[in-house]
Amino acid sequence: MPQNDIAHHIEALIFSSIQSISIQEIVFALNSVFNEEFPEKLIHQEIKAIEEKYNKKDMVMELVSLNNGYQFLTKKHYHETVNQLQLHRSKKKLSQAAMETLAIIAYRQPITKLEIEQIRGVNSDYSVQRLLEKELISIDGKAETPGRPILYRTSGLFMDYFGLNNLSQLPQLKDISKEENAIGEPLE
The missing domain is CATH 1.10.10.10 (Winged helix-like DNA-binding domain superfamily/Winged helix DNA-binding domain)
Structure with a gap:
C-alpha cells in the first residue's frame, strides 16, 4: 500500500x-x-x-x-462559534446536581455513592444514574468496606469531553476560588 x-x-x-x-x-x-x-x-x-x-x-x-x-x-x-451551535442544540444538559456529582467523582475517585451523598448532603441516585447513561463516569469495582458498595470514577469520555490527558490537569481549588466567595476580611 x-x-x-x-x-x-x-x-x-x-x-x-x-x-x-x-x-x-x-x-x-x-x-x-x-x-x-x-x-x-x-x-x-x-x-x-x-x-x-x-x-x-x-x-x-x-x-x-x-x-x-x-x-x-x-x-x-x-x-465561540461552535459553542453557540452546541448550546443551541443541547437540550439534555447536565443539571447543577449532576455537575456537582461529576466534580466530586473527578476529584475524589474512586468514590462510593454514599461518600458522594455525604459531601453533597442530598441523595445522588438520579445524578449518578444520568452520568452513567451519558458515559461520563464508569463503575470501578467494589469497595472493601462492609456491604461492598460500588466505586465510581470518571471515564475516558469525561477526559475527551473536558480536553484532558490526565487527571492532574483538573483545575486545582486554589486556581478557581474567587474572592467574592470568601467570607470575612483577608489576613495580612
Whole structure:
C-alpha cells in the first residue's frame, strides 16, 4: 500500500472516532483490513505528518492528543462559534446536581455513592444514574468496606469531553476560588 494511502486511512479513523483513538486501535484496524503488520513507529510518523497538515492557518481543525489517543478538534479561534451551535442544540444538559456529582467523582475517585451523598448532603441516585447513561463516569469495582458498595470514577469520555490527558490537569481549588466567595476580611 502506498504510504500516502496509509495516512488517509489513519486520518479517516481519527475523524470517524467519537472519542480519542489510540495508536493501538489504529494499528489493530489497519492490520485487520490490510492483513499486514503496521509498526507503531510508522503510525506515529504518519500522525506527525497529519498534525503538521492540520496546523496550517487555513485549517479549522487540529489533531490533538487526548487521553492517550488522538482526536480532531476545532481550533480555539472557532470555539465561540461552535459553542453557540452546541448550546443551541443541547437540550439534555447536565443539571447543577449532576455537575456537582461529576466534580466530586473527578476529584475524589474512586468514590462510593454514599461518600458522594455525604459531601453533597442530598441523595445522588438520579445524578449518578444520568452520568452513567451519558458515559461520563464508569463503575470501578467494589469497595472493601462492609456491604461492598460500588466505586465510581470518571471515564475516558469525561477526559475527551473536558480536553484532558490526565487527571492532574483538573483545575486545582486554589486556581478557581474567587474572592467574592470568601467570607470575612483577608489576613495580612
